[in-house]
Amino acid sequence: MLPVRRILLVSRSTSDHAGAGGMEAVLQDLALNLASARKYELALLTTPGFDQSRMREYFSHTWQVRGARPGKYSIRWWMGAPNAKSEWAAWAPDVILSISSAAGSFRLHRFWNHSPIIAQCHGTAWHEVKSSLASLSPKEAVKIPINVTRIARERFAYGRFDHTIAISDGVREQLSRAPLSVPPSKLSIIPNYVDTNKWSFDRNARDQVREILNLSPSCKIALFAGRLHRQKGIDLAIQAMSTLPISQWHFIICGTGPQANELKRMASDYGLTDRVHFVGQINRENLPRYYSAADLLVFPTRRREGLPMNILEALASGLPVLTCKNANLPPDLADKVVYAQPTSASVAGAWLSIPPLPGRSSQLPDRYSLTAALGEYEELLDQISR
Secondary structure, eight states, X not given: OOOOOEEEEEOSOOTTSTTOOHHHHHHHHHHHHXXXXXXXXXXXXXXXXXXXXXXTTTOSEEEEOTTOXXXXXXXXXXXXXXXXXXXXXXXXXXXXXXXXXXXXXXXXXXXXXXXXXXXXXXXXXXXXXXXXXXXXXXXXXXXXXXXXXXXXXXXXXXHHSSEXXXXXXXXXXXXXXXXXXXXXXXXXXXXXXXXXXXXXXXXXXXXHHHHHTTOOTTSXXXXXXXXXXXXXXXXXXXXXXXXXXXXXXXXXXXXXXXXXXXXXXXXXXXXXXXXXXXXXXXXXXXXXXXXXXOSXXXXXXXXXXXXXXXXXXHHHTTOOEEEOGGGOOOHHHHTTSEEOOSSHHHHHHHHHHSOOOSOOOOOOOGGGBHHHHHHHHHXXXXXXXX
């Protein structure tokens, strides 16, 4: 079996870009572990707005498309990424790994026809339209026509990629149906994954985080980890918490996003300033400590998710999960969480129905482990390279 010598990862954003989320976390973990396999040399093509020195652990080279908007798709990105005279073209990758449709314009240039392209898909534009309709607001209404225009671009890109990896059964279904209609022969599923050792429960971390936040060892802590956006339903959790009869609950909110100030005002209006703790963006190395400190993950998402990383991380930490059907969990995970409707009353009722933890051990099936996923990626990369 011939090894893949050079892999060019193409992504509009990384974990070091502002507003990074689950997709970027998967990219970082994948790059780190493929690089550790020592049979691949990895390079990165992305937009400006990140510290290149922090990526040297994963990539032998990092390049930015000049003039592109940081972390965003733009005309400069689509025109500049496939530049046949660029340094990354001279690097001559054996395989291009596109995060979503980031490498979609490469097939417009004949130069790149010799490099097979694999895409890793976390969701489609049509699904984003449905999510915006489900959480309609003035801001979401503006996004709908933008995502509609993305559909044609995605249809072109995924139709010309050599293979597409869906991160869940639900995403594979999105890709296989109209309007994209990717053939089954060009689709496979490698689910999002976590390193179960890294995310396992840590008693010392639990005590240390609580001490830092000046919280009692005996108090109950709910946790949200993700982007502070209305689609994620954090406002529903705060409203629900205001009705809970159990006053020892605290709520730790990890992340940043456009709804941050609104959520802080909401917590103040409900008299929860002392019990809702906004800790900002926690780097990925320290985030498992906050899962260990918590007693419940609250994620009442309005968005039609692909396969949420925070739920996988919580299950790996042995943490109970409260979420909504919009999380689109596969059957082997659906029976491990408590569902609520995306309303504050339903979230409050589900919150109170969750029994105390008898212990903390991983509830995550092996299918979502680092070892399983890495083996599948290596097998697919080797097949595509041949």
